[in-house]
Amino acid sequence: MKRVLLLGAGHAQLAVLAALARQRMPGAEVLLISASDRQLYSGMVPGLIAGRYSPAQCSIEVAPLAAAAGARFLRGQAVAVDAAEHFVTLADGQRIDYDVLSLNTGPVQDRERIPGAHANGLFVRPIEAFVQLWPRARAPCADDLIDVVVVGSGAAGVEIALAVHQAIGERCTLTLVSDGPVLAGYGDGVRRRALAALRRRRVQLLPGRCTAIEPGHVLLGTLRVACDVPIVASGSDAPAWLADSGLALDAAGFVRVGATLQSASHPAVFAAGDLIVRDDQPHPRSGVYAVRAGPVLAENLRRFVGGGALVPYLPQRHSLNLLALGDGRAIASWNGWSFQGRLMGWWKDRIDRAFIGRYRPRQGPAPGRSRTA
Numbered sequence: 001m002k003r004v005l006l007l008g009a010g011h012a013q014l015a016v017l018a019a020l021a022r023q024r025m026p027g028a029e030v031l032l033i034s035a036s037d038r039q040l041y042s043g044m045v046p047g048l049i050a051g052r053y054s055p056a057q058c059s060i061e062v063a064p065l066a067a068a069a070g071a072r073f074l075r076g077q078a079v080a081v082d083a084a085e086h087f088v089t090l091a092d093g094q095r096i097d098y099d100v101l102s103l104n105t106g107p108v109q110d111r112e113r114i115p116g117a118h119a120n121g122l123f124v125r126p127i128e129a130f131v132q133l134w135p136r137a138r139a140p141c142a143d144d145l146i147d148v149v150v151v152g153s154g155a156a157g158v159e160i161a162l163a164v165h166q167a168i169g170e171r172c173t174l175t176l177v178s179d180g181p182v183l184a185g186y187g188d189g190v191r192r193r194a195l196a197a198l199r200r201r202r203v204q205l206l207p208g209r210c211t212a213i214e215p216g217h218v219l220l221g222t223l224r225v226a227c228d229v230p231i232v233a234s235g236s237d238a239p240a241w242l243a244d245s246g247l248a249l250d251a252a253g254f255v256r257v258g259a260t261l262q263s264a265s266h267p268a269v270f271a272a273g274d275l276i277v278r279d280d281q282p283h284p285r286s287g288v289y290a291v292r293a294g295p296v297l298a299e300n301l302r303r304f305v306g307g308g309a310l311v312p313y314l315p316q317r318h319s320l321n322l323l324a325l326g327d328g329r330a331i332a333s334w335n336g337w338s339f340q341g342r343l344m345g346w347w348k349d350r351i352d353r354a355f356i357g358r359y360r361p362r363q364g365p366a367p368g369r370s371r372t373a
């Protein structure tokens with residue numbers, strides 16, 4: 001028996017579990033290790049913050065999926081990989097050997113990049129921790145006015161700022177700190193619409209780089225901005241625990257993979273989702289691509305164990321993006337086009353609920369297709 005170790009219950013690995021539930025992998029003992037018992041679906045997290053969803057509505061329980069797939073589930077946090085010796089080390093010191101490793105642990109946020117952020121900031125990742133800490137962070141607002149500063153103006157930062165406004169309304173002052181253009185990488189139409197939405201909610205845009213977070217203040221150089229809740233939504237980084245793995249990594253530490261999702265250096269290691277960088281076909285890091293890679297990952301793990309030529313994952317050239325505006329509306333964008341309104345919000349809600357629904361134990365898992373399109 002070969003041990004196939006699925007590390008991280010990310011989007012692609014959910015599809016692997018679904019595929020295994022339909023058809024087992026002969027000759028393999030499958031072990032899933034993930035940091036949490038549930039996978040919180042990030043696309044619904046702004047809606048959760050806005051008060052539109054409960055945590056249960058945004059969660060996929062991992063253990064029942066593993067059971068249906070015939071896989072053993074171990075809750076654990078990987079802290080090291082040794083690709084030469086084929087083992088993973090967990091935070092509790094356990095050494096887990098593997099024959100085939102499939103990595104889908106997602107990105108992290110470098111907690112040391114902004115001085116003081118580690119101690120004083122509320123990071124959006126890990127999403128599980130963010131969702132648990134948010135109710136406590138906003139608690140003072142029940143009586144008083146609070147100042148909330150969101151650091152980072154990518155899609156997550158903008159969605160979270162609008163969601164916070166929806167949740168707290170005029171009882172908070174909201175500032176979005178941006179060290180570049182808001183929603184960099186998005187088309188002009190989306191940016192215009194999003195900026196208008198931020199203006200309508202009186203979210204103050206503060207251009208500049210956050211240089212430190214102190215209790216009560218966010219600093220941009222010499223500028224001190226009063227802040228009770230500093231939310232750090234600034235980008236995503238590669239996990240530091242991969243640095244000494246021996247795996248081929250790019251300069252930023254992401255796992256270099258080829259078209260078959262195999263590591264560029266170690267063919268027995270596969271990886272998918274935000275953790276990877278494709279040498280041949282670079283694509284953005286987003287849940288859409290992680291979901292799309294899932295069926296190919298499942299197929300290639302099966303073929304690698306059982307024999308047969310591996311198949312390539314061809315990332316789509318354009319993807320549909322749906323940006324939640326907090327109030328039930330959304331901005332949809334596709335290949336330079338953008339649309340906005342309640343209908344887009346309804347559409348996003350339907351897609352998100354359908355994705356979660358696929359992995360509800362009652363209905364039995366089915367292959368995830370796409371978060372959006």
Ligand SMILES: Cc1cc2nc3c(=O)[nH]c(=O)nc-3n(C[C@H](O)[C@H](O)[C@H](O)COP(=O)(O)OP(=O)(O)OC[C@H]3O[C@@H](n4cnc5c(N)ncnc54)[C@H](O)[C@@H]3O)c2cc1C
Binds near residue numbers: 035272275
């Ligand atoms: C607030 C927010 C909103 C977003 N909205 C969208 C959206 O609407 N559409 C979109 O396409 N993208 C969205 N994104 C981006 C999206 O979240 C990522 O692109 C996506 O999560 C990447 O998926 P993944 O499968 O690589 O990893 P993840 O979804 O991060 O899953 C990683 C899994 O691995 C586990 N894990 C992590 N570290 C370890 C470890 N060391 N050991 C073991 N297990 C581990 C985690 O518990 C988790 O189960 C959003 C991000 C944020 C922060």
